[in-house]
Amino acid sequence: MWLFATENMSSDPARVRFAPSPTGYLHLGGARTALYNFLFARQTGGQMLLRIEDTDRKRFQSAAQEQLIDSLRWLGIRWDEGPDVGGEFYPYIQSERADLHREYAYELVKSENAYLCFCDTNQLQTQQTTHGGYDGHCRHLAPSNARKRAESGEQHVVRFRTPKQGSVTVHDFLRGEITVGNAQLEDFILLKSDGFPVYHLAAMVDDHTMGITHVIRGEEWLPSLPKHAMLMRAFGWTEPIWCHLSVLKKPGGKGKMSKRDSQPLDKTSGHSIFIDDLRKFGYLPEAIINWMALMGWSLDDHQEDFTIADLQQTFSLKKLNPSPATVDFSKLDYFQGKHMRLLPAGEVAAGIKPYLQHTGLDPDDATLLRIVPLIQERLITFDDAPKWAGFFFSANVSPDPADLIAKKLNQSESLDVLQHVYRSLAALPSLKHESVEQALRSLSERLGIKLGQLLSPVRVAVSGQRVSPPLFNTLEILGKQVTLQRIKNAIKLLKEQ
C-alpha cells in the first residue's frame, strides 16, 4: 500500500468541478480538464461536479449543454452532482444562481471592497485609449450618492476595488508562488449592467458555496488567478488549491488548440479536436482517454497503457507536467489500434456494422462475426471497415485489370495462374480454409512459382483490391460460388486486355 501512497491518498476527499461554458462542442482541451478533475475526485474518494457557466447570455447555445454532457458521458467521465443529476447545491446552471451572485456582489459593496460604476461604453472607450483601461472614474464616488443614483434607475455596473499599491501573491500547485503587482490589475467588473455576474464573481461564489477544494483548470485562467484570489480573500473565504493545467497546442505545435481550428483537421485526415467528431470517425473512448491522459501527465518512465479504471487508481496531481503539450494524432491512432485489438469480437462487429451500412451495404451479423477475426488487428477506427471488408458484401467487384498481373509475371502467365486456381478450387467440395491452403500451396509448387505470386491475382480477383485480409479465410467466407464467379470474371477481364 505504501507503494501507492501519494499526496492524494493521505488528503481528504476532494471536491472538484468541471465548469464549461456552453458555447460549443467539447474539445480535447476541455475533455482533458474534465478527465483530470474526474480522476482526481475518484482518486481521493471525493466528488466531481459539473457546472454550466452560462452567464453570458449573448453567446449561449441551447444545444451545447446537451452535446457537452453527451460527449462527456460517452468518454466515460462521470460526475456526482450536476444539472442533469442534481445534488445538494442545486442549481448547477450558473445563470440560475444569479440572485446569489448579486447578493454577494452587494456584500462586497457594503464592505467597500466593491463600488458602483456609472460610466457608459463611450466613456470607457475613451478611457481605454487615453488611460489604457478603466481609469477609476467612479472609484471614489460617495457610497450614499452612488446608491441614490442606482435607486433612481441609472444604469451601472459593480466593480471590484483593487488596491493600487503592493502586490498579490497566489500559490499554484504546479507552479509555486505567482506574484503580480496590483498596478496590473484594474477595477474589474463583478456585475454587468444587466444584473448578471461576470465569470470571475460567479465562479468564485459558486466554488465557495459548493465547497470546492481544488480548482483544476486550464492555464488560460492563470492571468485571472490574482483576481480570483483577491475575491476569495475579500470575502474572507479560504482559497481552494489552485492547479493550472498546461494548454494543449494544436498539431504542428503552433498556438493553442482552439475551436476555430476544427476545419483543417477533420474530414480529410479523419482527425478532429472535437470529441463528437472523433466518435463519428469511429474512435473508441478507451483510446481517447488513454491518449489524453498522457498529454500532460505520466505515471513513470515505462507504463503507458491505461484504462480509465487504472487511471482512477494511479492519477496524481503531482505528476502533472506544467509545460504545454502538442496534440499528436498519430499517437491517438496507436492507442486506438491497441484498444481496437482488445475489443471482444461482438463489439467490433457491432461497431463496424453502421459504417458498412453507410456505404450502402447490408451486412448480416453472422458473416460479420466471421470476418472480424480477419480484420480486427488491421483496423484503426471502425470507419476503416469498408475498405477491409466491403467486398464481402458487395454484389460484385471490379478489379483494375492491371492489378491482376502479379509481380514478376506477365499477363498471360497471370491468366494462366488464375485458370489453374479456378480448376483446383472448383475441384474442392467446399472452400474450407485448410483445404484451400493445401490446394493452392501444392498448385504453386507444381507451377514453380512462389505462393505470394500465385495468391496475388486471386486476391485482386476476389476482393477487387491489392490489399485484403488473409486470403484462405477470405475465400472460405466468400464461399465457393462467389469465389469462382469472381475468378471467372477476372479471367475474362484479363483476356480482354
Add this chain to the structure above:
RNA sequence: GCCCCCAUCGUCUAGGGGACCAGGACGUGGCCCUUUCAAGGCCAAGACCGGAGUUCGAAUCUCCGUGGGGGCACCA
C-alpha cells in the same frame, strides 16, 4: 505594448545535484516473421535552448538572455 507561464529526441515524456557519454513510448529508417496489408520481434538514427553563476560535481539550483505559449472585455 504590458503582465504571466513554460523550456529534455520531430512529438508525448522519465529525470527533483553524483545512479545519465540522459531512459521509455509514438513517429521515422532497416532487418526478421510472412499470403498482400497489418500485428509482433530485433536493431538504428534522434534531445538536456544559450550564457553566466552556486557546487568537488548540474539536465536537475539561481540570474540574465533567447525562444515558445497564454492573457490583457459589461466573454468564459
